[in-house]
Amino acid sequence: MTEAAVEAEHVVVDSVVRDRIRVLIITLAIAIPLIAWTLTQMSTLAFFTQILNGLSFGALLFFLASGFTMIFGLMRIANLAHGGFYLMGGYVGITTTLVTGQFWLGLLAGGLVISCLGLFVERILLRRIRGMEKPEVLLTIGLTFVIGDFSLAVWGGDPRQIEKPEYLKGAFQIGDSFFYPKYRLFVLALAILLGSFLFYIDRKTKIGAIVRAGVDDRETVAAMGINIKAVFTGAFIFGAFIAGMSGVIGAGFLSLLPGEDFVILLFALVVVIIGGLGSLEGAALGAVVVGLIDAFAKALVPELSFFTLFAPMAIILMVRPNGLLGRAS
């Protein structure tokens, strides 16, 4: 590598670091006064509980958003059927758990069935219209309706929840006044585990390198002899797997019912747009931000809880069109 190239790389790295620091400073400048004001509105215990609420809901959103953002980053497909994957994965998990009595089997089955569905969607449907943005969007939206109606026909319209194992039911208690649902702590732990795993794969393995290279420059990756189509399929299947699994996880504290696919898709979209489309760190940051905003806005300004979710998104899009951690394409 020539000296000039090394220097250029330093400049790029420096600018990225400076950019991240700027995001951090702005975030803190907004967050600190907000936190101070919030503390005057509720007890300290309630404040910390709300933080946990935000983080655990954000954990579920991270599951969903990480798959969505990976598929988008690599394939430039906004897979709007992701909400449908979530819904159907959840239903499959519920049925499996009901039949086998095993929550973990349900979790696995939800992921596996949806990854098979993902394989079909990518191989048979999406491949024919690769690169055509509008047909891709229409196809994935259409798929959501098909999956929704199929689920309605099979599982009915009553809201469904999954039967949790005994050790995840009820509250984790400290002292007399602090209760926190065990299941939400479990979801939080699972998300941290998944996040660490994804970051490890992304940063330390060859697969991660290929995926990152694919996000940056698909053509060059293909020219270097890597089967980019196989990478696409793999990424799509993996994204679908996490989406299916997140449906099962969500069925433990939310309800599955017709229409929930669009609700959860909306949250996932907000997360990836705030965090930056195609960025794994962005999905994590976006999930935390959206989770916290959702928890606190409902408590402080209940009438505006949807406004408070979308207003920050609009502002962030105005200031940083590529999201907090997204890079200009």
Added chain:
Amino acid sequence: MTKTLRVAAILLAVLSMIAASCSSSDDASDTTTDTAATTDEGTDEGTDEEPEETMEEGTDEEPEETGSEPAPAGDGGLDIKVGAILPLTGGIAGPGADARDSLELFFNTFGDGESITTPGGNTISLVIEDNASDPAIALTAATKLLEVDDVDIVLPGILASTGTAVGDALGDRDDVLLLSPSSCNDDFTQRAPLDGYARPAGWACSQTTHAFGQWAFEEAGYTAVATACTDYSFGWEHCGGFADAFTNAGGTIVDQIWHPLGNADFATYSTQMNDLSDAEAVMVLAVGGSVNPMVTSYADFGLKDSKPMLAGVTTMDQSALRAMDKSVALGTIGHSHWAEGHDDPNTIEFVTAYEDATDKIASYYAAGYYGAMQWIVAAADAMDSEFTPAAMLTTMKDGLEVDTAFGTQTMNEDGSMTMTVFITEVQEREDGKLWNVPIFQYDDVDQYFQFDKDEYLAQPTYTKDFQGAGVSG
């Protein structure tokens, strides 16, 4: 060339699909008229006989029960078409399916699935339309029912939003009768009554909570209660009824939490409720898909033991209870005009028949639509004139007593019900399924209950800003 061929083939396929759907809908309406014309002979056949006997028993008693002025038996021969606009898809497809199943059960039990001949010799037929849980689609469906199917009676949707949309559009027309067994907007029978509208087997949103609020203070002994209800008209009115009655009896509402319709994650609200140290109990309302997350969250945050839940009508309704975790729901105190575990013979008969047909325990939606049909049959047989919406409404209000799945009901002059409100407890049935069993009941509850009608009507409709004179905002 191939492209042109392909386009032509697609066009042809689309056209043939349109033609097929048109002819099948023609077939359907043909069958309806055919059966309507031939039911007199048709009903003698086969399995229909037995259930018809049951129905005759039920309706025969009605004129006797009316006592002083029995409704004169009509000559029969009326041909009444009922259109039901139900959410068969969309967010509340579950309750919609319950309502459809109960209507199908009614028409299969007493007729051939599409029409029935009443004991009084009248023919009643049914058309069902999907509103996709959406007010705009409900309006389109209502127009279709009126213009194409030419129905005489419309049963509007389940959600307050679809009920209001259809009510506003059709409520004052004189060529159609609007009968609403589930959507319950107070003012349709109170401050802004609609001419052609009534609630057979239905309720006003604050009607049941008036009784519940009184019970909470007088029988359960609570003095300070918080409420957590859904933030739209149904929630305001349902919660308002409770808050008004509870404070009127002498209690205090310490705080009111409002959660948005369709909310999924309830951790925030459970945390807030945990923070309310003054509240001895919380009256909780959630709707549709929000119910299970709310109830689960309530239990998971340890609230079930520290602040007992007082459940709103939809919170512990069978439509939600079916999928609820046993440990979470068991023992919860709720209330409703429907209690599937009530040992009234009418209720038992309906619950058994419904469960045999659908494998589900009946929800209040199922009971409501079944009850509405029982009302229509009873009123048709009691009419002594040609069918007009106004004439049927007058018959319903004229002291008619109808044995419905809920028990015996009468209708007031404003089109609302006088009925029993049950305080219920979620218990485990012998087969392990959960259901609501009455532990206390208030009989003859009308929509004003303990309040003076004129004073009540002089106060504003319950909204988030007005929850009763005794509730400080």
